[in-house]
Amino acid sequence: xxxxxxxxxxxxxxxxxxxxxxxxxxxxxxxxxxxxxxxxxxxxxxxxxxxxxxxxxxxxxxxxxxxxxxxxxxxxxxxxxxxxxxxxxxxxxxxxxxxxxxxxxxxxxxxxxxxxxxxxxxxxxxxxxxxxxxxxxxxxxxxxxxxxxxxxxxxxxxxxxxxxxxxxxxxxxxxxxxxxxxxxxxxxxxxxxxxxxxxxxxxxxxxxxxxxxxxxxxxxxxxxxxxxxxxxxxxxxxxxxxxxxxxxxxxxxxxxxxxxxxxxxxxxxxxxxxxxxxxxxxxxxxxxxxxxxxxxxxxxxxxxxxxxxxxxxxxxxxxxxxxxxxxxxxxxxxxxxxxxxxxxxxxxxxxxxxxxxxxxxxxxxxxxxxxxxxxxxxxxxxxxxxxxxxxxxxxxxxxxxxxxxxxxxxxxxxxxxxxxxxxxxxxxxxxxxxxxxxxxxxxxxxxxxxxxxxxxxxxxxxxxxxxxxxxxxxxxxxxxxxxxxxxxxxxxxxxxxxxxxxxxxxxxxxxxxxxxxxxxxxxxxxxxxxxxxxxxxxxxxx
Amino acid sequence: xxxxxxxxxxxxxxxxxxxxxxxxxxxxxxxxxxxxxxxxxxxxxxxxxxxxxxxxxxxxxxxxxxxxxxxxxxxxxxxxxxxxxxxxxxxxxxxxxxxxxxxxxxxxxxxxxxxxxxxxxxxxxxxxxxxxxxxxxxxxxxxxxxxxxxxxxxxxxxxxxxxxxxxxxxxxxxx
Numbered sequence: 001x002x003x004x005x006x007x008x009x010x011x012x013x014x015x016x017x018x019x020x021x022x023x024x025x026x027x028x029x030x031x032x033x034x035x036x037x038x039x040x041x042x043x044x045x046x047x048x049x050x051x052x053x054x055x056x057x058x059x060x061x062x063x064x065x066x067x068x069x070x071x072x073x074x075x076x077x078x079x080x081x082x083x084x085x086x087x088x089x090x091x092x093x094x095x096x097x098x099x100x101x102x103x104x105x106x107x108x109x110x111x112x113x114x115x116x117x118x119x120x121x122x123x124x125x126x127x128x129x130x131x132x133x134x135x136x137x138x139x140x141x142x143x144x145x146x147x148x149x150x151x152x153x154x155x156x157x158x159x160x161x162x163x164x165x166x167x168x169x170x171x172x173x174x175x176x177x178x179x180x181x182x183x184x185x186x187x188x189x190x191x192x193x194x195x196x197x198x199x200x201x202x203x204x205x206x207x208x209x210x211x212x213x214x215x216x217x218x219x220x221x222x223x224x225x226x227x228x229x230x231x232x233x234x235x236x237x238x239x240x241x242x243x244x245x246x247x248x249x250x251x252x253x254x255x256x257x258x259x260x261x262x263x264x265x266x267x268x269x270x271x272x273x274x275x276x277x278x279x280x281x282x283x284x285x286x287x288x289x290x291x292x293x294x295x296x297x298x299x300x301x302x303x304x305x306x307x308x309x310x311x312x313x314x315x316x317x318x319x320x321x322x323x324x325x326x327x328x329x330x331x332x333x334x335x336x337x338x339x340x341x342x343x344x345x346x347x348x349x350x351x352x353x354x355x356x357x358x359x360x361x362x363x364x365x366x367x368x369x370x371x372x373x374x375x376x377x378x379x380x381x382x383x384x385x386x387x388x389x390x391x392x393x394x395x396x397x398x399x400x401x402x403x404x405x406x407x408x409x410x411x412x413x414x415x416x417x418x419x420x421x422x423x424x425x426x427x428x429x430x431x432x433x434x435x436x437x438x439x440x441x442x443x444x445x446x447x448x449x450x451x452x453x454x455x456x457x458x459x460x461x462x463x464x465x466x467x468x469x470x471x472x473x474x475x476x477x478x479x480x481x482x483x484x485x486x487x488x489x490x491x492x493x494x495x496x497x498x499x500x501x502x503x504x505x506x507x508x509x510x511x512x513x514x515x516x517x518x519x520x521x522x523x524x525x526x527x528x529x530x531x532x533x534x535x536x537x538x539x540x541x542x
Numbered sequence: 543x544x545x546x547x548x549x550x551x552x553x554x555x556x557x558x559x560x561x562x563x564x565x566x567x568x569x570x571x572x573x574x575x576x577x578x579x580x581x582x583x584x585x586x587x588x589x590x591x592x593x594x595x596x597x598x599x600x601x602x603x604x605x606x607x608x609x610x611x612x613x614x615x616x617x618x619x620x621x622x623x624x625x626x627x628x629x630x631x632x633x634x635x636x637x638x639x640x641x642x643x644x645x646x647x648x649x650x651x652x653x654x655x656x657x658x659x660x661x662x663x664x665x666x667x668x669x670x671x672x673x674x675x676x677x678x679x680x681x682x683x684x685x686x687x688x689x690x691x692x693x694x695x696x697x698x699x700x701x702x703x704x705x706x707x708x709x710x711x712x713x714x715x716x717x
Contacts, residue, residue: 008571008579111582135578135605168605169567169579240605247603313608328609331625333591334554367588 009172011165014136015075015103016041017174018143023182024101025070026050028058030415031446032077033112034166035105039075040449043458051449051458054382054415055080059087059102066096066156067193068184071147078106078119079381083416089126091156093203094193095210098182099150101143102128103159105166108283109310112445114362114381116309118285123158123261127207129214130158130261131223132239136170142258144175145223153210158261162283164240164310215262223258224267233320234275236268236288236299241281241311248316260288265295272297279320283311338367343512344438346485347407348373350493354500356405357396359389361417363409363445365438382412386420386435393429402500406435411443411451414466424505425475432504434496437468440514441521448517455528462528472507479506546599548607549661552626553618555589558654561679562616563594565658568675570598573667580605591622614664616657637661642695652691659695669696 009017015038019027027042027049029035043049052058055076062072076084081104088102104122107113123130131146133139139161146157191199218224229252237245238257245254255271257263272278272292279300280289289301302319305327311319318327338345348368351358352375360366360376361384369376378388389406396404408417417437424433443449450456455465472480479499485492492510499506513521549566553559563579570577575598582593595607612629616637623638630636642656655676662672676688 006571008567008577163582164580164605167581169577170602170605171571171576243604244606247608312606313604314610328628330609331628333593333625334589334621336555336588336590339588364588 005173007172007174008169009136009140010037010167010169011133011136011139011161012037012105012167013041014139014172015073015143015159015161016045016047017172018140019071019073019101020045020047021174021176022144022147023071024073024147025098025182025184026062026065027073027075028052028061029075029103030055030058030080030083031411031443031449032080032105033446034107034161034163035075035077035080035103036446036449037166038073038103038105039458042073049458051451053452055084056087059084059091062100062102063087063091063094063096063156065184066098066100066150067094068186069098069182070184071099071101071151071182073101073103075103076105077113078104078117079113079115080104081119081122082117083382085122085126088122088128088156090195090200092127092207093195093200095154095203095206096150096156097154097187097189098184099147100156101146101150101159102156103161106160106162106284108162111163114379116284118287119158119160120260120287121285123160124291126158127211128156128158128261129153129211129259130160131258132160132260133165133258134239134242134256135165135168136172138258139165140172140174142223145259149214153214155207155210160239160260162240162310168240211262215264218259218262218264219266221259221264224264225256225258226271227254227256229253231274232276234271234278235281235320236271236278236292237281238288239283241283241316244311244313244316245281247313249320257288263288263291265292265297268292269295269297272299281311281316281319335370336367337370338364338373339515341515343440343485343510343515344368345373346487346492347436347438347510348375350496351375351405351407353493354496355403356496356500357392357400357403359385359392359404359406361385361406361408361412363412363438363443364440365407365409368407376407383408383416383420385412386417386424389435390420390424390427390429390433393431393433394427398431401429402431402503404433405496405500406433408435408437409444410437410439410441410453410468411449413437413468414451414453418471421472421475421507425477428505432502432506434499434506434508436496437507437509439468439509439511441511442514442517444514444516448514448520454524456524460524468509469507472509477505477507479504480509481507482509482511484512485510546597546602547614547665548612548631549596549614549616550593550607550612550626550629551596551616551618552591552593552622553654554622555592557592557618558651559592559618560594562618562654562658563596565655565672565675565679566596566661567598568679569667569671570596572671572675573598575599576602578602578605580607591625593626614661616661618654618657635664642691643698646694648687648690652687655688656691656695659692659697662692662696672696 039049062074065072104119233252360379385406385408452466567579577598580595641660
């Protein structure tokens with residue numbers, strides 16, 4: 001206990017703490033590894049945080065907050081930004097009145113994701129400034145910088161982190177909290193915020209002008225720094241790769257970029273001139289190396305083999321040594337599996353037994369693809385089970401089409417399955433379709449977050465609830481069943497068989513609270529009942 | 543500048559691997575070191591392999607222990623020894639459940655803390671610092687059991703120094 005304020009924080013916690021210290025008025029997002037803990041921690045610190053049904057809605061809510069002059073934080077995993085990209089691209093045109101920080105938590109190496117896309121590309125595509133911290137201290141400090149940039153240039157800022165920044169704990173010395181949230185107030189700006197073509201054309205020019213100014217500002221920004229070293233080897237790097245570089249090549253002179261779009265190309269050119277050999281070390285896509293070379297600056301990149309997976313100290317050593325020999329494979333660990341008492345086991349056993357063709361989705365239940373079930377035939381993205389299942393039903397020969405089933409979890413269904421269900425009603429396949437919603441009353445995969453179908457807020461307080469069966473019935477689907485699957489009864493098997501043979505549209509909701517938190521969910525539910533009872537007793541609102 | 547100490551903790555989801563690394567990192571922080579802890583926990587609750595890296599010293603850069611450079615490998619589950627052995631440096635110390643007498647522990651759940659006790663005998667931090675971190679890391683009702691488990695591990699530890707003849711797969715940066 002040398003210094004009073006030395007904290008050991010994950011990158012996610014550091015972002016939350018900075019948001020709190022900087023007076024962020026609203027945080028919204030959708031759970032996704034490795035970003036989930038940001039809003040949870042922000043809430044624990046007393047911040048106003050909420051889960052949205054999906055990332056697009058979360059971004060829209062925070063755009064609104066920033067239109068109202070507030071400081072707003074939106075969090076998601078990398079693939080979430082695909083969902084939220086629509087509002088992002090146009091929010092770059094409208095700009096914001098307060099501050100808007102969009103955290104994209106990328107997952108190179110796919111510790112818990114379906115792809116390893118590199119979202120630095122989004123900063124370029126949407127035309128927004130991007131910061132990349134390397135550890136928790138920077139995650140904390142850069143949040144303040146991001147808010148300053150956002151307010152000064154009235155633009156959303158992409159705050160790009162990766163799994164090892166989010167989930168590594170490093171020492172943070174926080175500054176003093178600098179204040180209460182800014183007062184929100186609406187100022188009309190019709191030409192600035194209503195993106196009809198006539199107003200969007202000048203908005204695009206304004207955006208490009210801002211980016212030109214930002215690039216100039218970035219040339220001398222304190223967010224990029226040079227670590228002195230020998231002139232023989234120079235390294236340009238950003239994010240977590242900086243840490244690996246410092247360890248793998250302590251003798252090198254390093255240009256550490258913290259503000260990575262738009263790039264400070266003059267600074268980079270000057271750095272390259274001052275060193276003998278200059279290597280760009282970056283995880284994932286060759287984003288930096290391509291941009292630097294496009295500006296006519298000669299730098300070395302990494303071999304293609306290092307584009308895959310995370311970097312670490314040994315891999316950085318290999319890149320610097322031009323080592324193209326095959327990399328050692330790590331001995332396999334034990335893969336995760338569905339919990340022993342999970343109700344989904346019964347569902348996957350039935351699907352397997354009835355030789356179903358299963359369009360799957362994203363969540364714990366994706367583990368149904370592994371042995372002993374091997375009962376999932378596709379998994380593309382959040383909500384895709386519906387569309388993919390329907391597409392298969394439309395084109396397969398009837399004997400196969402009749403065996404197609406879409407399987408989706410409750411949180412994923414609310415995220416982006418609802419529009420797929422509308423598609424099912426609107427364009428029904430000739431032999432109907434069967435949707436199974438695996439409802440464990442929580443977002444289990446990411447650590448048990450609430451969602452609109454649980455009827456509880458991020459803080460587990462009762463709120464409006466989307467009742468899945470009511471929603472399905474309201475669309476005119478006649479066969480809507482709610483069932484709690486039990487082993488040995490054959491009840492679920494029979495229901496599935498009936499639905500498959502009916503040639504109609506059917507929705508089966510397999511409902512049982514997640515076994516891992518069943519007790520906790522029961523407590524929440526009891527609180528909810530008390531609350532409902534109290535509301536019923538109170539006089540109806542006018 | 544003192545050398546960075548590298549520790550890898552491995553086990554299966556639900557065994558307390560990450561709680562173990564939390565305590566370890568907290569002790570290093572309290573002792574005034576620079577410390578970094580890295581973990582991959584996306585699927586950890588589903589019974590799969592879980593590992594956590596803790597590094598401490600005057601100044602730590604990468605949060606991940608490079609393969610073949612772990613000074614200590616602490617394994618909570620016998621089946622997880624071989625998959626993670628490549629992380630250990632030659633002459634690094636392997637600590638397995640054999641290092642503590644299972645029948646004397648207050649409960650099976652305290653195995654992670656007992657193994658931390660075994661590890662603690664090799665590290666420079668004082669016993670009070672460990673106990674303070676254990677007290678801070680759990681609800682007060684668990685402290686007595688954890689204290690007992692920790693001291694059993696700390697007192698009776700038998701750990702294996704990986705000899706030069708031990709297998710370090712090609713992945714190890716064995717020097």
